[in-house]
Amino acid sequence: MPDNKKLAIHGGKPVRDVYLPYGKQWIDDDDIKAVKNALNQDLITTGPTIAQFENTIKDFVGATYAVAFANGTAALHAACYAAGIKENDEVITTPLTFAASANTILYVGGKPVFADIDPKTYNISSESIKRLINERTKAIITVDFTGQPVQYEKILSLAEDYGIAVIADAAHALGARYKKDYVGSIADMTMFSFHPVKHITTGEGGIITTDDEDYDRQLRLFRSHGITREPRMLRKLEGAWYYEMQDLGYNYRMTDLQAALGLSQCNKLKTFLTRRRQIAEKYNVSFKEIAEITIPFQQQGCYSSWHLYIIRLHLEKLKVDRNTIFDALKAENIGVNVHYIPVYLHPYYQQLGYKKGLCLQAEQFYHDCITLPLFPKMSDQDVDDVVAGVKKVISYYANH
Structure with a gap:
């Protein structure tokens, strides 16, 4: 198993020279x-x-x-x-x-x-x-x-x-x-x-x-x-x-x-919403054919405001854990995150008597999910970098 902290070296330098956060305000x-x-x-x-x-x-x-x-x-x-x-x-x-x-x-x-x-x-x-x-x-x-x-x-x-x-x-x-x-x-x-x-x-x-x-x-x-x-x-x-x-x-x-x-x-809210939807659509088109991930499901007749864009990993196909993919994307300077740890798994709630296994679907989702960068100030190049970084990392582990 390669050192995932050095994954960016495989095939050359990271897809980005500068770190891209998962979210950021736009103040003008x-x-x-x-x-x-x-x-x-x-x-x-x-x-x-x-x-x-x-x-x-x-x-x-x-x-x-x-x-x-x-x-x-x-x-x-x-x-x-x-x-x-x-x-x-x-x-x-x-x-x-x-x-x-x-x-x-x-x-x-x-x-x-x-x-x-x-x-x-x-x-x-x-x-x-x-x-x-x-x-x-x-x-x-x-x-x-x-x-x-x-x-x-x-x-x-x-x-x-x-x-x-x-x-x-x-x-x-x-x-x-x-x-x-x-x-x-x-x-x-x-x-x-x-x-x-x-x-x-x-x-x-x-x-x-x-x-x-x-x-x-x-x-x-x-x-x-x-x-x-x-x-x-x-x-x-x-x-x-x-x-x-x-x-x-x-x-x-x-x-x-x-x-x-x-x-x-x-005054900029509609512009912000439009840009979020554009980025999400770019991700959807770019990732929908990748067998190792699931893109967000979109309900018919409903319109998401796309606060977060979360992919779900098919770890059985990748044969690595979520942390490996997470760290590899970070090494590409892609600021991924995880949303969320199920609330009742936090130590405070465990002390209140809540137990693991309470909500199995939520726990499985937490085990599989990664949040990709999505915010209106992202440039087209930023979006392309995220797409390239995800494809690079997923392809690497799918074939090793």
Whole structure:
């Protein structure tokens, strides 16, 4: 077996001289100008730019309300609170996600219950959800993994039958569509993340969209210490200065600096989405005939926002483990990654009593998957380099 760290030497130098990350933000002069302008405003937090950003996002996805937060995890925490999840309530979610999707259930005292994934889409399986619903189930947290929408119609029907809420973790899915509807206008509450590798960035930031007025009210309370100044919500009114703390909330507010960056990024969102889809299509065409890998499955009538592009390796054909392929691609200066370690396999969750073998499809996917670089600022040459690097590495191990 060759030393995979030296694989780039076989057949010559690496396909790239400079390392290409798997994801990266795109900040231009307009973004910098927008933040500078925000710095010159009288209010640089809890100011008017927050509402402008919220309105832009809700209008884009077709929701009635939007509430911005300091980050996506804070937004999900708030959604769990607004959904009324309390101690000993069960919430069904997917293990194939970043830990925040499950952690926020624990924050409010609930218990994460992990449903397995669909082996084609890698999204949470509606059939697996149905088997896990019981009298303690309070909500379902879905994840539009990689930007591909979940089976919203089936999941919402299940939720309606049992009277439970659906919170969509759409951190990957800004701009994705389920049939004719944008993600963000479908679930009871939907979270979008604005971390730097996401579709647009505010540095850190998140938002919840909803059509429910009561959820909107509770979300706004939760992000600001449980405090309100809105006259319609006050129990009494002692003067123009008066405010009330009506519940125990958190300081989860987004700043106007973040919102200003987000507003500027929104001007480029459609361009960013188009470029992501172009790159994904190039990968699909380039890799679809390679027997040793499986490209992402695309649901008919749904439009992925292509946050991530993940190939699945047929390791039995390659006769090496995933780490060998991973390290070999790194040696080609291709910044691959792995998304995700199933949440319940982390040591903290193991200490809570979760066991390996809980979701076999998710565990097998984790064993086989590699994430390739995908972000709008990639040049055509960057994309060609990734294609060349993957073909080089796969071909090498397929023939040795």
